[in-house]
Amino acid sequence: MKLQQVSAVKMFDGMQYVYQHESESVNGKMNVAVYMPPQAESTAVPALLWLSGLTCTEQNFITKAGAQRAAADLGMAIIAPDTSPRGEGVANDEAYDLGQGAGFYLNATQEPWANHFQMYDYVVNELPELIEAELAVDGRWGISGHSMGGHGALTVYLKNQQRFSSCSAFSPIVAPAQVPWGQKAFGTYLGDDESTWQQYDATALVLAGQTSDSEILIDQGKADDFLADQLKTELFADACFRAGQKVNIRMQAGYDHSYYFISSFIDEHMAFHYQNLTVS
Amino acid sequence: MKLQQVSAVKMFDGMQYVYQHESESVNGKMNVAVYMPPQAESTAVPALLWLSGLTCTEQNFITKAGAQRAAADLGMAIIAPDTSPRGEGVANDEAYDLGQGAGFYLNATQEPWANHFQMYDYVVNELPELIEAELAVDGRWGISGHSMGGHGALTVYLKNQQRFSSCSAFSPIVAPAQVPWGQKAFGTYLGDDESTWQQYDATALVLAGQTSDSEILIDQGKADDFLADQLKTELFADACFRAGQKVNIRMQAGYDHSYYFISSFIDEHMAFHYQNLTVS
Numbered sequence: 324m325k326l327q328q329v330s331a332v333k334m335f336d337g338m339q340y341v342y343q344h345e346s347e348s349v350n351g352k353m354n355v356a357v358y359m360p361p362q363a364e365s366t367a368v369p370a371l372l373w374l375s376g377l378t379c380t381e382q383n384f385i386t387k388a389g390a391q392r393a394a395a396d397l398g399m400a401i402i403a404p405d406t407s408p409r410g411e412g413v414a415n416d417e418a419y420d421l422g423q424g425a426g427f428y429l430n431a432t433q434e435p436w437a438n439h440f441q442m443y444d445y446v447v448n449e450l451p452e453l454i455e456a457e458l459a460v461d462g463r464w465g466i467s468g469h470s471m472g473g474h475g476a477l478t479v480y481l482k483n484q485q486r487f488s489s490c491s492a493f494s495p496i497v498a499p500a501q502v503p504w505g506q507k508a509f510g511t512y513l514g515d516d517e518s519t520w521q522q523y524d525a526t527a528l529v530l531a532g533q534t535s536d537s538e539i540l541i542d543q544g545k546a547d548d549f550l551a552d553q554l555k556t557e558l559f560a561d562a563c564f565r566a567g568q569k570v571n572i573r574m575q576a577g578y579d580h581s582y583y584f585i586s587s588f589i590d591e592h593m594a595f596h597y598q599n600l601t602v603s
Numbered sequence: 604m605k606l607q608q609v610s611a612v613k614m615f616d617g618m619q620y621v622y623q624h625e626s627e628s629v630n631g632k633m634n635v636a637v638y639m640p641p642q643a644e645s646t647a648v649p650a651l652l653w654l655s656g657l658t659c660t661e662q663n664f665i666t667k668a669g670a671q672r673a674a675a676d677l678g679m680a681i682i683a684p685d686t687s688p689r690g691e692g693v694a695n696d697e698a699y700d701l702g703q704g705a706g707f708y709l710n711a712t713q714e715p716w717a718n719h720f721q722m723y724d725y726v727v728n729e730l731p732e733l734i735e736a737e738l739a740v741d742g743r744w745g746i747s748g749h750s751m752g753g754h755g756a757l758t759v760y761l762k763n764q765q766r767f768s769s770c771s772a773f774s775p776i777v778a779p780a781q782v783p784w785g786q787k788a789f790g791t792y793l794g795d796d797e798s799t800w801q802q803y804d805a806t807a808l809v810l811a812g813q814t815s816d817s818e819i820l821i822d823q824g825k826a827d828d829f830l831a832d833q834l835k836t837e838l839f840a841d842a843c844f845r846a847g848q849k850v851n852i853r854m855q856a857g858y859d860h861s862y863y864f865i866s867s868f869i870d871e872h873m874a875f876h877y878q879n880l881t882v883s
Contacts, residue, residue: 332863332864333859333863336867387666392870579612582666584612586671587615587616
């Protein structure tokens with residue numbers, strides 16, 4: 324076992340684990356939270372990969388979103404990794420939106436980041452393969468996430484449909500190359516050549532024809548303080564319309580950017596993924 | 604309005620508020636979290652008073668328990684106060700189980716605690732009356748809580764059935780006068796005369812005939828690290844048997860003392876209270 328158990332707590336008749344493991348991709352230790360539903364005791368189950376947002380660890384989603392109830396009902400595993408490698412040897416920045424806790428699900432090419440900040444490879448390949456090798460999951464994967472993690476879910480999904488067959492997002496950064504959070508991160512991790520940014524920009528990917536046949540589900544709060552400047556959901560809506568990408572963008576009146584918003588709609592996302600993954 | 608709004612976030616089509624207000628009982632400011640379900644926009648609703656455990660603030664329950672979904676479904680408000688007054692002028696102790704965050708839902712008689720640590724009066728009278736005066740609740744109250752808050756729920760309920768008509772608890776300290784947490788707190792807040800402790804001990808109250816006609820619901824994890832030394836559920840079970848108090852104590856295999864346990868069964872507690880409060 325590469326997965327070393329950090330904690331194990333019973334929840335909804337299943338188990339909420341936190342594991343730590345050595346990651347080749349990020350050249351260091353990674354923490355990952357795993358919820359295994361009760362059905363996994365007797366059979367392998369489909370899994371949802373959840374990518375968290377800025378400043379989050381593997382703890383936020385499993386503590387605040389309330390997704391385990393639906394996971395136990397449906398029989399789905401939830402895999403929620405930390406948002407970056409951490410520790411003394413890992414490059415960092417004092418800002419909340421750069422460095423540790425802000426990996427942006429890309430492969431950094433610039434120093435001092437390139438050595439550890441390879442979160443794209445980690446979430447696309449290494450982590451799913453490790454989970455499939457060591458836990459009772461059956462290889463059917465959905466992907467979702469929040470904010471920076473919504474950006475991760477959309478971009479990873481669009482480019483890796485051989486692995487992920489269902490995608491949703493909460494409050495995603497849909498066009499990072501066009502907004503301050505993304506421009507700062509991409510400029511730092513990828514350098515000034517903006518042509519290298521497009522591979523990690525969901526709006527650019529869709530406009531370049533990197534689409535899927537399956538409908539993507541997005542929930543976005545209309546009272547989200549980051550909507551106008553950082554999220555710009557309309558850019559992705561327009562790109563999907565032009566590219567023929569099916570997307571169900573639900574602009575939710577009154578909801579903000581918090582986990583209170585996520586918890587309000589996570590059951591519907593769990594059902595969406597379960598439906599996509601199990602009904603062929 | 605005495606309730607000053609600290610935050611307001613939409614959740615499950617209702618609103619999760621945090622308020623602060625001046626409390627006469629505790630002679631200082633108190634924080635209280637209030638979830639108002641969508642039904643409260645058009646009609647007054649029944650309410651659950653939730654009492655949290657050691658070290659908790661008004662935040663823990665509303666962030667981690669996932670109770671708002673059921674509250675929105677049923678049409679119940681949730682009132683979750685902080686576990687003590689706080690701040691520079693309030694007596695404190697370095698230990699996690701004494702002073703700020705450890706009010707034990709009693710009226711302290713000893714110095715330096717008596718001035719602010721009057722949490723019994725606060726949760727029994729001042730807080731419910733304030734909530735009824737200023738928010739759309741209809742005067743039907745249930746009470747529940749966790750650990751120290753489970754102790755609070757049981758003792759407050761047994762002595763105040765004119766206000767609270769339904770009681771449940773998670774992992775309650777059922778016999779504080781007989782366990783280290785309670786002995787430390789009662790000795791400090793109430794003094795060495797152990798006869799004064801009995802009024803705040805659920806097991807002693809039931810044995811003294813302070814019972815109710817309604818069944819009490821208790822969930823207790825069998826893998827709870829505090830069960831053997833601090834919770835001692837069997838003492839309350841025995842007292843209820845002897846006193847003829849109806850109680851449904853569910854010893855849940857594999858579950859621990861955490862909010863993961865609470866979240867696994869909170870829906871059933873919400874339904875229990877709703878049933879008790881609305882079916883006459």
